[in-house]
Amino acid sequence: MNTFYLGIDVGSVSTNLVLLDEHANVYKKLYVRTQGQPIKSLKEALAMLKQTVKTDFRIGGVGTTGSGRQLASVMVGADVVKNEITAHAVAALNHCPDARTILEIGGQDSKIIIIREGIVYDFAMNTVCAAGTGSFLDRQAARLNIPIEAFGSYALQSKSSVRIAGRCAVFAESDMIHKQQTGQNIEDIINGLCEALVRNYLNNLGKGKEIKDSILFQGGVAANVGIVAAFEREFGKKVMIPEHFDVMGALGAAILAKEEVKKTGTTHFYGFELVNREYKAKSFECQDCSNRCEVIEILSNGEPVARWGDRCGKWSGLTKEQSETSA
Amino acid sequence: MKATFPHMGNVSIIVKALFETLEVDYIIPPACSKRTLELGTKYAPELACLPLKINIGNFIESIEQGADTIVMAGGCGPCRFGYYGEVQKEILKDLGYNVEFLVLELPNGGIKEFLRRLRTLIGRKSLLQAAKAVQKATKISIALDELDKLSFQIRAREAVKGKTDWMMKKFHHQVMKVKGAKSIIKLIRETQKELEAIEIDRSVRVLKIGIVGEIYTLIEPFTNFNIEQMLGNMGIEVDRSLTLSNWIVEHMIKQALHLKKNRPYEKAAPPYMNTMIGGHAWETIGNSVLYAQQGYDGIVQLYPFTCMPEIVAQSILPTISNELDIPILTLIIDELTGEAGYKTRIEAFVDMLARRKEEKAHSNEYILSGN
Numbered sequence: 164m165n166t167f168y169l170g171i172d173v174g175s176v177s178t179n180l181v182l183l184d185e186h187a188n189v190y191k192k193l194y195v196r197t198q199g200q201p202i203k204s205l206k207e208a209l210a211m212l213k214q215t216v217k218t219d220f221r222i223g224g225v226g227t228t229g230s231g232r233q234l235a236s237v238m239v240g241a242d243v244v245k246n247e248i249t250a251h252a253v254a255a256l257n258h259c260p261d262a263r264t265i266l267e268i269g270g271q272d273s274k275i276i277i278i279r280e281g282i283v284y285d286f287a288m289n290t291v292c293a294a295g296t297g298s299f300l301d302r303q304a305a306r307l308n309i310p311i312e313a314f315g316s317y318a319l320q321s322k323s324s325v326r327i328a329g330r331c332a333v334f335a336e337s338d339m340i341h342k343q344q345t346g347q348n349i350e351d352i353i354n355g356l357c358e359a360l361v362r363n364y365l366n367n368l369g370k371g372k373e374i375k376d377s378i379l380f381q382g383g384v385a386a387n388v389g390i391v392a393a394f395e396r397e398f399g400k401k402v403m404i405p406e407h408f409d410v411m412g413a414l415g416a417a418i419l420a421k422e423e424v425k426k427t428g429t430t431h432f433y434g435f436e437l438v439n440r441e442y443k444a445k446s447f448e449c450q451d452c453s454n455r456c457e458v459i460e461i462l463s464n465g466e467p468v469a470r471w472g473d474r475c476g477k478w479s480g481l482t483k484e485q486s487e488t489s490a
Numbered sequence: 491m492k493a494t495f496p497h498m499g500n501v502s503i504i505v506k507a508l509f510e511t512l513e514v515d516y517i518i519p520p521a522c523s524k525r526t527l528e529l530g531t532k533y534a535p536e537l538a539c540l541p542l543k544i545n546i547g548n549f550i551e552s553i554e555q556g557a558d559t560i561v562m563a564g565g566c567g568p569c570r571f572g573y574y575g576e577v578q579k580e581i582l583k584d585l586g587y588n589v590e591f592l593v594l595e596l597p598n599g600g601i602k603e604f605l606r607r608l609r610t611l612i613g614r615k616s617l618l619q620a621a622k623a624v625q626k627a628t629k630i631s632i633a634l635d636e637l638d639k640l641s642f643q644i645r646a647r648e649a650v651k652g653k654t655d656w657m658m659k660k661f662h663h664q665v666m667k668v669k670g671a672k673s674i675i676k677l678i679r680e681t682q683k684e685l686e687a688i689e690i691d692r693s694v695r696v697l698k699i700g701i702v703g704e705i706y707t708l709i710e711p712f713t714n715f716n717i718e719q720m721l722g723n724m725g726i727e728v729d730r731s732l733t734l735s736n737w738i739v740e741h742m743i744k745q746a747l748h749l750k751k752n753r754p755y756e757k758a759a760p761p762y763m764n765t766m767i768g769g770h771a772w773e774t775i776g777n778s779v780l781y782a783q784q785g786y787d788g789i790v791q792l793y794p795f796t797c798m799p800e801i802v803a804q805s806i807l808p809t810i811s812n813e814l815d816i817p818i819l820t821l822i823i824d825e826l827t828g829e830a831g832y833k834t835r836i837e838a839f840v841d842m843l844a845r846r847k848e849e850k851a852h853s854n855e856y857i858l859s860g861n
Contacts, residue, residue: 246841455525
């Protein structure tokens with residue numbers, strides 16, 4: 164029987180799963196849209212994963228990451244819960260041990276991770292602005308009625324450059340519309356947008372950071388050849404796209420789970436039957452003090468399995484919660 | 491008269507002591523909550539920074555409880571804070587609240603007007619009595635900051651997680667019940683002893699993080715999602731570069747009395763920043779340099795969205811980070827109440843610091859064995 168390690172990345176836009184084999188190779192990967200319903204999408208993804216694997220297997224360990232990592236953790240019984248920056252770095256280093264710069268652009272956030280001597284040396288993550296992330300590109304593709312998969316290749320056909328304002332998604336969109344209404348080529352506008360996003364990314368996150376080889380570009384947006392080309396022009400260097408660029412977070416979580424289980428010897432995974440359980444999230448405002456915390460309660464078949472959101476720990480203390488595992 | 495004032499960390503305890511000594515009737519605004527924020531964002535100009543909005547919320551919630559006089563610090567501030575009092579006065583007036591606004595500005599100009607406002611507040615008490623009350627309040631502010639500092643040290647090392655939190659929670663609950671400066675000091679000292687008695691785990695090597703940035707977001711835990719507590723519970727000893735007592739002593743009292751100031755950050759900041767550019771940017775830069783020199787593992791900069799002085803400081807910090815080899819994480823705070831995003835960044839930052847420290851220890855061992 165095969166032993167696999169399951170990595171789960173519940174992001175704002177997509178929920179990704181990775182099955183890793185004993186030799187740290189990706190056996191299977193799965194990418195579904197979260198569509199604002201992380202519980203539903205995770206259950207669906209798990210059911211799909213179970214179906215697609217034809218051989219006999221057991222899960223040796225589970226790791227969760229992404230903005231929904233805490234939620235995913237209580238649903239599946241995770242062995243390790245890790246923030247996405249560390250998870251991405253782990254996966255990148257596993258793929259390319261001499262990586263020194265990791266560019267990551269996901270659905271709602273973007274980050275830059277600087278690696279020196281094989282460890283995360285510095286990083287930056289967008290804080291107040293989501294201009295230049297996947298959701299914005301999605302929206303522009305939809306507005307122009309171009310499938311997102313083909314969006315980047317339009318940029319490659321650009322003949323002359325059009326400058327698009329990249330500081331803010333609202334500015335960028337109105338700039339694009341103005342240029343389009345004056346008759347500029349759609350290819351040139353899309354290329355201008357790609358360049359604007361790269362400019363914005365480097366201004367925001369690259370501040371004072373030295374971009375050294377090898378440069379890895381991962382996250383959903385790495386599929387966009389227009390952005391990749393814009394990055395390469397900007398750096399004057401080659402940018403590598405790892406094979407599993409779209410599921411690197413999940414991959415990192417699986418690797419971490421494998422390491423964790425090696426230490427503890429056993430997994431907490433609830434088994435795939437969990438997809439038949441009913442999970443519900445309920446929220447209420449605690450009235451016991453003036454903090455008025457928004458407490459989230461996760462119910463499994465009507466039984467509360469986790470609560471969080473309270474500052475005093477009164478509610479979260481009622482259930483055992485797998486907390487973020489430290490380094 | 492029922493006086494009230496805005497929240498900012500331990501300000502409520504200090505002002506409580508001050509008013510009780512001066513026998514001023516007062517109302518402490520309900521602790522900052524989502525409602526405070528909602529009221530503030532509803533009535534303050536959208537472009538204003540977060541502290542102004544929360545102040546407005548505090549005032550309205552106090553007025554609802556019967557406050558009729560608002561006491562606010564002011565001054566021809568080097569940032570938007572200088573306008574707060576005036577803007578807030580107009581906003582409350584537009585909303586139809588009939589309250590007196592006493593902006594206690596330092597005598598840059600009319601000392602007469604300052605004395606009139608002070609007189610309104612202290613009634614028939616003498617100026618000497620007022621000065622003595624200020625002295626007592628200052629003493630309390632110093633004791634409170636010492637207590638906080640102690641809690642930062644203990645929390646990171648406590649053998650049983652949560653003890654420090656519990657002790658501090660108990661303190662904040664009790665301090666509102668005791669009356670007068672003397673009993674407040676007594677309670678602080680008792681709590682200090684209790685904290686010192688908490689069993690600590692001496693084997694852990696804690697990481698140290700210095701917190702720099704804009705003063706209000708640094709000091710008011712409601713705006714910074716209790717970052718000190720959050721980091722402390724991750725086993726990190728924090729140090730907050732700006733404290734209320736320091737502000738009171740260095741920027742109010744010494745300024746007013748024209749005494750020599752002790753501001754080490756001013757010497758540490760050059761060549762990165764050679765002068766005051768407004769807000770607390772100079773402090774942010776200078777203190778970051780000091781933290782790096784003192785061997786801290788990392789720095790967190792906090793500021794409210796659109797805070798100009800801190801934006802300037804932020805653009806200088808990467809140079810400090812590179813030259814002095816210290817990681818710096820900037821967190822910009824606005825009305826967001828979802829803490830998950832901040833938590834992710836903080837956890838990743840702490841992960842990184844831990845790994846860097848490990849790596850450093852390794853390479854040091856290597857050098858030693860090589861000798």
